[in-house]
Amino acid sequence: MKIGELAALAGCETETIRFYEKQGLLAAPARTASGYRTYQQRHLEDLQFIRHCRAFDMSLSLVRQLLKFRVDPSQPCGQVNTLIDEQLGHLDTQLTQLHQLKADLQALRELCQDDHQVKDCEILKNLVHPCTSDCVQHR
Template sequence: MATYKIGELSKKIGLSTDSIRFYETKKLIQPSFRADNNYRYYSEEALKRLLFIQRCRALDLSLKEIETLITLEQQPQQDCHAVNEIIDLHLAHVEKKLAELHKFQQELQQLRQFCNTQNTVDQCQILKQLEAQ
């Protein structure tokens, strides 16, 4: 079975060594062993776990959500309702965030319409609108 030093693991998956150490302190991964030179060596299992964490973070899942998913993953016979619930809650959170971003976009577009000419900053209608709000 392949083992990786932290630097090798970092290069292989594109995570910083600090991130790998952080996930280790959170007990989401652990080194297979420490050599006499005190280097940590990580297994293929740690590599797979880090890829899992990386994908979860790319979906903006929180560390708590990731920890829960990992815990659930370690109970393979359990019903996957809990996994679905985590994803459903996160999806609702993302939908709320999207609605907020859409609202921000509309507000910014409205602000931008206040200034269609070249003015000086002291005549800037966008700044005047922001001050009035």
């Protein structure tokens, strides 16, 4: 199949396929005499695997590691579990950071309750300063 067909079947853009090829995540396809890429069913399966991993916010490095397990399926699954556990920890960290970000943004929003001119907007005044753990500068 050609790259456009692969993209349609996988639900992605052709640029995504080229990117994954350049990153070494997707095996280089055979080429026709005229230089067109020709993909096989394994390319579709690998592309779906990669895209599913990315939907779980896995880094390209982690995807690369998981793909290696698919190439050599005789390895023990414990290493895969460890990688997924690490990803879960990463997501927990992100959630904690997002909760803090939301709290900071809510505190910032509470600084401007009245309808007044922008020159007096406490939100804009506070956005001039870099955020720390106590992001909102109460004036």
